Structure formats: C-alpha cells, structure tokens
Amino acid sequence: MMRRWGALAANLLAFLLILGPIAIVVLVSFSPGDFFAFPPRGLSLRWFREFFALPSMRGAFLLSLEIALGASVVSTVLGTLASLFLARRRGAVVSLLNGLFLSPLVFPTIIIGVALLLAFRRVGMPILPGLVCAHVLIGTPYCIRSILTSLQGFDVSLEEAGQSLGASPVRTFFLITLPLIRPGLLCGWLFAFIVSFGELNTALFLTGPGVTTLPIEIFAYLQFQGSQLVIAAASTLQICLIMVLVLSIERLVGLTNIVR
C-alpha cells in the first residue's frame, strides 16, 4: 500500500514538474490584463492579436514554418537514403557511418553552431541557406532513427518479388518499399519538422538581421524587453501547431511505435 502511494506521488510530482510550466504558459496567454496574473482574470485573445500585429514576431513565425518545412523534407530524403544503406549492409563501414549519422543527437549542438558559423564566414555563405543547412543536419538523425526502425521489420523478399516480376529498381522503391516504410518516414519527417521548429542552439549563431526564427525571436524578446504576455501567446501558438501536427500524424500512422 505504502509503495503504491509512493509511486503515485512520484508520478504526480514528475508530471507536474514537466507539464506544469507549459500549462501555465498556455493559461496565461489568454489573460486580458496588461500584466501577468495567475489565475488569469477572464479570457481574451488580445495577446494573439498583438502577436500578429508585431511585424518581427509574425515574420519570425512564418520564417520558422518555411524553414521547418523545407529542412524537414530534405532531412527525410537524406535520412531515407542513409537508412536504406544502414539497414541492408553489414560491416565496419556501416557501424562507422551509423555513428557519424546519429552523433548530432548527443553531440553538444552549441559546438555545431559555432563550427558552422565559422565555416560559413570562411566561405561567405549567406544567412538563410546556412540556417536551413544547419536545420537539415540537426533533423536528419531523427529521420534516420525513425526510418531504420521501420526498415528492421521489413521483408526484403517483397522487393525481390517486385523486381523478379520485371519492375525497375526505382519503380520497386516507389511501389513497394516506400508504402511499407511510410509510418517511419512520416514519423521521421514529423520529428525533423518539430526539431527544426524549436531549434535553438545552432540558430542562436546562424540567424541574422532580418532572418530570425521564432524561438530566437522569443529569446531575444525575453532578454531585452522582459517577460511580456505576447511571448505567452507566441508559445501557445507554437504548442498548438505541434499538437495539431502530432495528432494528425497519430491519426495517419499511430505514434506509439516511435516512443522508444
């Protein structure tokens, strides 16, 4: 009995610590007053209107969306190519490449940011393409992990059947392989999109005047203008977007297989 209560208390504490701050941000963003008040006195969409009235915030939001869309698609293509190779071959090269492809997951991303900034300075890379390239790099490992998982239960004989019936390799890929790994592909894309949409540590260095993503804009705003409720509205928008995406992908393929 004691143990059950202990476990329940630990669970409650953990989930409160994890979800509490996010819930408070969402609640506060609907408050009508000028200042932070909790619990909020009444409901209003005032701060959402203010968010879209600020050109810098609106611009950052749209740019974040565009970059996340573009970068996650490129990540998924690169990730598919890499996963097909990693899943079907054995040997030292494969484990070496596996390590290389997955290392950005645990590598201190701030170092990647500094390294890319310096390299881009050296070769004179413009800001926007540089930022997108960094986001692609950060997103690709997530795609690879997800696609690799769906390739592990893959029956290669299906592809052989397609080819023995006269389909070209490309046709086999699009008619057989692709539909079968679609859940992994979608989950990978979703992760790459979300990671790009919230990316901080590389974007911190690679954004520039006029080219700012939403998280960086929020960060700058918090640092220089104090915590205002428009930030809460921006956060709620970001959270809603993620929720819609997650739920629609969950509808399509079921997310439970990517939790691990």
Next chain:
Amino acid sequence: MPSSCAADPQGGVRKPSPRGRFWLSAGSSAWILVAPPVLYFLAFFVVPLLYLFFVSLHVPSQTELYGSRVTLDNYLRVATDSFYLRIIRRTLVAGLAVSGLTLLIAYPVALAMVRMPARRRSLLLMLLLFPLMVSNVIRAYGWIAILGRRGVVNNLLRDAGLVQAPLPLLYSVETVVVGLLTILLPYMIVCLVNALLTIDRSLEEAAQSLGAGPLRTFFHVTLPLSTPGIASGLLLVFLLTLSAYVTVQLLGGPQSKMLVSLVYDGVMSFVWPRAAALAFILLGISLTITTLMLRVLRPQRVEGRG
C-alpha cells in the same frame, strides 16, 4: 542488374544470392545512394568541426578570423585562469546535480510505468514525449512565469499577504538546475522505461522465491539489470545540460554563467580562436564524462548477455 553479382563483397563463383541481386544491397549502386548523406555530413558537420579545431590552435587577430601564429595559448589561458575554472566547476556541479536529481525522480516513475497496463503506459509516454517537442525557450519561459517578479509564486504570496516585495526567485544556479531538471526529466524516464521493459520479470520472481525481500530484489536484480538505461539517461541529460545556453541565460541571468555561456560570449565578441578553444574544452568535458560514466556503470555487462 547482372553486374551487381560481381560487385557482391563476398564475391566468388556462386549462384547469385537473393540479397546480392537486389539493387540496394548491391555494391556500387548502394554507394551512390549513401553518397548524398555522407557528403552532407562531411560538409556540414565533420569539416566545420575540424576547421574549428584548426582555428582554436591559432592566435586571435583583429582583422582576420584568426592570426597566423600557431599556439596552445587559447587552451592554456582557460586552464590557468581562475575565472574560467570557477565557471567550469559550476558547470560540472550543476550538470551532476541535474543528472542525479532526474535519475532519483525518474526511477520510481519509470518503475510504476513499467508495471502499468501497456495502453496506459503508452498514453503516459505520449504525454512525456509532447513536452520534448516544445522548444526549450518556451519551457524556460514557463519557469519565468512561475518564479519571476510578477510570477505565479510571487503573486500568490503577495495576495496572501506573506511578502511585501517580490522574492528574487530567478537568476541563480538553483533555478537553472530546477529548470533543466524539468526540461530533461522526460528523456530520463523514457530511457529507464525502455531499459526496465527489457528485464525478464521471472528473474525478479526467482529472487523473491529464493527468499529475497522486495528491497533486496530491487538492489540486487532490478537495479543492476537496468544499468544500460541509467547510463544512457544520465549521459543524455548531462550532455544536454552542457549545451543548454538559452535555459542557463534566461533562468540564471548574468550571475550564474556556465561554460556554454562563455562559448557564446566568445563568439559574440568575435575572438574566434578563444571561442573555438572553449567549444573544444566543452567537447572534451563531454567526452571525459561519457567515458567515466561508461567505465563506472559498465552497461555492456548487461547488454552482453542479451
């Protein structure tokens, strides 16, 4: 694709194996497929890191990215300056506190989740996964909304008439630790749940039927068998703590800078070689911690037995 047979790495005169005939498993075409991601990672990951290291070995320059003279000064300065050393020590202490506390909180949670029915467990895991998708800047802002001068806590205390002036709850190392703890807790729980799920329940039952109490069973069976999860959780949390600049900056303020803040400040002051050296010191610390943790916990003991 008749040529793929000859390109089969096993080679030899044998009838074409089904695997060898398939285009993606075949020699040369597979290399063409994997070339784009490999080139991408070389161009945007490996080469920039090598260049960063190269720059860290040069003297700073006013006009160029780095001066022409090769030196180890950038590293030596950090290793001998008490300002840098104090911040490095603070970074390590905070990292250890965050990873230790997440482990302590996450373990009972993970244990409880493993014993739940699978449906409820995956629901809770989804609930844990969601915060990981929310940008860290928003999750840090959540703590500002709770602990700030006009935050939840100060509002409640003022309304209850307990304080006159708002308490300064933000901008300390402790706040950073609490913030990072909550941001990184889901990673630890997921790692532990995955490890605990692979443990064969009959081992625990065997220990109990041989007369071990629940505590003894836990410390002699469950805990040792979950070391792979503990190791990967601790590593993930510690490494993410090391590069969490935005959280440190927003919750710690200028008084509780960490190593990652020094890297950022170095870049912003355009002293590239020093920033590069600091980045590599950060990398060195993460590699050292990784090696130490794997040495101490030795997760491969468990994994080797499958």
